[in-house]
Amino acid sequence: METMTKVRELTPDYRMRMAGNVARSENAVWQYQRMMVSGIIKKELSWDEIQSMKKRVERLAGCNKIWDTETYETSNVKVLLRTFLCKDKFCPNCQAVKRMVLWNRLQPYMEQHKDSLFHMTLTVPDCTGEEVYDTVRHMADCFKILVGYLEGNRKVRGKALFLFDCKGCFRSLEIKCKGENLYHPHFHVVAVLGNGDVLEDKHIVNEFSRSKGHDYRLFSDVEVTIQRLWWLLINGQRRSYHNIVENDSLGRYSCVIDKYQPDECERLIAYVVKGSPTVGLADEDFRTLYHTLQNYRQIQGYGDLYHVKSVEGTGDYSEQDYQALERYIINGEQPVCQYEGTGRLAYDNKYIMLRGKYQPRNLKH
Structure with missing residues (x-):
């Protein structure tokens, strides 16, 4: 199994919703913290449960806040490659990603049947x-x-x-x-x-x-x-x-x-x-x-729907993805790689925002 990267443009509305989910995740952090404090005071949580909940809070607090990006200054293009996700059931960021991934996975089956x-x-x-x-x-x-x-x-x-x-x-x-x-x-x-x-x-x-x-x-x-x-x-x-x-x-x-x-x-x-x-x-x-x-x-x-589940993976750009990027990039410009905050990206109107989305593909021999 090899991976490929699908390139798509992110609208300002989508980026604002993404930043909104990050803000709403703070509410989940507070609820975890209150539950943890209450459990400690009432002695309802074991040491292992407390440590597990602390890790959950740490992951949730950093979820989707920093992106690995490629910036093409001359072309005014920024590609969002990957971010950290906590995968918590109560996280607005991860729930939104899960819906998007499942929607993409379900579509071929829905069309077929x-x-x-x-x-x-x-x-x-x-x-x-x-x-x-x-x-x-x-x-x-x-x-x-x-x-x-x-x-x-x-x-x-x-x-x-x-x-x-x-x-x-x-x-x-x-x-x-x-x-x-x-x-x-x-x-x-x-x-x-x-x-x-x-x-x-x-x-x-x-x-x-x-x-x-x-x-x-x-x-x-x-x-x-x-x-x-x-x-x-x-x-x-x-x-x-x-x-x-x-x-x-x-x-x-x-x-x-x-x-x-x-x-x-x-x-x-x-x-x-x-x-x-x-x-x-x-x-x-x-x-x-x-x-x-x-x-x-x-x-x-x-x-027939048993294998419908989320896909995770990383990989390099394929030839098709380079062709997709070339529609936006001027004269083969080389990118500047850096980490940037989601809040900053949501309000940055200088660049065309692209999402590099990893998906698996089967190799044909």
Whole structure:
């Protein structure tokens, strides 16, 4: 595997948003510090936890603040090569980078399967701060089993439960803080369904047909079946044909499936926490979510979408990248290499700003 560098121009608006994320990361630093001080005073943190949190604060405080740049003075061009990222779940900088990288990785799959993509939302009842840690992990385990039914690998009475051909899916956890120690975890899922026509016949009314802020809606047979199956999985009940299809005395949890729309990708790869990760987040919520999301995989692919994940790497310019740069550079000018602050770059209107973006490429022999 070799690396290549994609060159693209950064607009002033993009640079201002980048500087804004750096400023907002200070709020996350303060919340980590308050959580650490509170844990020390109440003797709730071990020595190792304190040292680990100190390192987190140090990394977050320096995240995306300094860039390695190449400056072409005569051409009035500045190329941003690389920066330090802390990769913290609550960092606005890293969340923005993660969204951008995942968007770029998802696009080829979205284009390839654009006629068979569906957006599914799976929910469970609200839970308390003491319950949310176990709840989201149980949801992940149950979803893995649900994927087996969707793909036809798990049978009911020796037959596949669903008629469509599920080639893969991609799920993302989102947690909404509702206040008063109450949390609403749910999954957003994009699924590739080969025979999604069975989802278009929506004719069933049930307890989820009317919800706050949404029009009265009908459900398909598939949605109602998944609602029951999801309830059985979450509650550890027997997944027999009778319980899934025939027994109306059992409960359901909400499942909504609609044709995927391109503008829904932002919702799929949104922040783990509803809204900006730290703005408006109470300290108690921050502490709860910090412990909840420790070593938790927020985004996971299955089937054809299993390998959708972020790419990291470094490398030199390729011949194509040099050709892209030559559109901006005068007479083969040599650059001046230096480190510069993000705040300064955001307000520097003297130069055309370019981003050298590293991506892997496969060598052909």
